[in-house]
Amino acid sequence: MSLIETRNLKKSFGDHEVLSGISQHIEKGEKVVILGPSGSGKSTFLRCLNLLEEPTSGDVIFEGKKINAPKVDIDSVRQKMGMVFQQFNLFPMKTVRQNITLAPVRLRKMTQDEADERAEELLKRIGLPDKADAYPGELSGGQQQRIAIARALAMSPDLMLFDEPTSALDPEMVGEVLTIMRELAEDGMTMVVVTHEMGFAREVGSRVLFIDQGIVAEENTPDEFFNDPQNPRLRDFLSKVL
């Protein structure tokens, strides 16, 4: 059984069809990297996986259960899927510690003490052990994004979704975020990453998808994907970005 699966997933905004039928199986432990030109639908696909966007038709199946159905408790499904956003979206009125502990405590997964301990642990892991009492506004973009990753990890998700996590960062901060993601991958986390970082896709990805005009135009191992692209649009895309 795949960890998450889509069946003929379609999404339209008004008359404009963004996803034209995507069927994908993502297995436990896989690191799927999604590339594609802007406007191709790759972020929309990612956001359909945890139903931040509701698919127009097709199924999303997570851990064997169809989740885009009425009566599904989407909140409890989302507790198992962490998401990291381009704009970090930390809670500005809360300290770093509160950002990390809010969800586990409110959802009764941990007591405040347990959650605080876990926050310390996560902050150490992302290299920011002394920032627990800082507010997001006092931190750099790279630090904020690392904390956003820690916040998602605090819920111990089975799957992590990354929506262009380094696109809003100054170039010198991209590395620190990618390092955390690389370590997360080495720890065996299942990851779906929409990005423009070709180096990351090549080194960390176990599979690379090229989404173009709402469909998966090509998918392959990173080696084949970058060294022997078949689709002419992919060749064109790679010639521009590499």
Place this chain on the structure above:
Amino acid sequence: MRWLSSIGEAFYNAWIPEKRYLAYLSGLRMTLLISLFAVMIGILIGILIAVTRVSARHSKSPLVHFLDQFARLYVTVIRGTPMIVQILIIYNLVFTSPNTNPVVVGAVCCGINSGAYVAEIIRAGIESIPIGQMEAGRSLGLSYRTTMTSIILPQAIRNILPALGNEFISLIKETSVISIIAVNDLTKMAGYVGSRTWDVIPPYVIAALFYLAMTLGLSKALGAVEKYLAKGQRK
């Protein structure tokens, strides 16, 4: 300009004889009571309307969308018509019994009016928070309600509060319109005094000073509250 030459006497006449100051004080009491209850009614209506309008954005329930249509109509009508006309309609439509309590009449009329403005202030405050905050909360598995109450609203309050303060200040002033339906508020009482002394300007100036004191006091108090809230604030 007869009154200008004997200005001190005119004000004395408007204040002291026949214990006229008691008339202002009873009018002041009425204005304060009406304002207080009108603010409470306005906040209650405003929150209900704002919640309806905000939740209609993500809800699929036909009931919510029906209520949203009603809320839009309410806001449009109230904001698009003069308060004095609204008061005359509500008063003659609802409060036809001769024994109706003037505080209730005034508070209901002004509260219904204020509710529309309060609703728009709250709605705008909530919608000023970036959508990413809601998405971040929901992506962690928090419910819409929890995300709204523990993440969105605390941020929105800071945008809402100053505008809400301004609304209350203008509400105090606008309660004076209520005097046209024979409610003995501050403006009405000043008018009574004027009709006794045959000199209307001093009593109205006195009434104006009372209004000024109330609005200044309120804006000082709101300033203090804002300062207090800003204390723990970081970007």
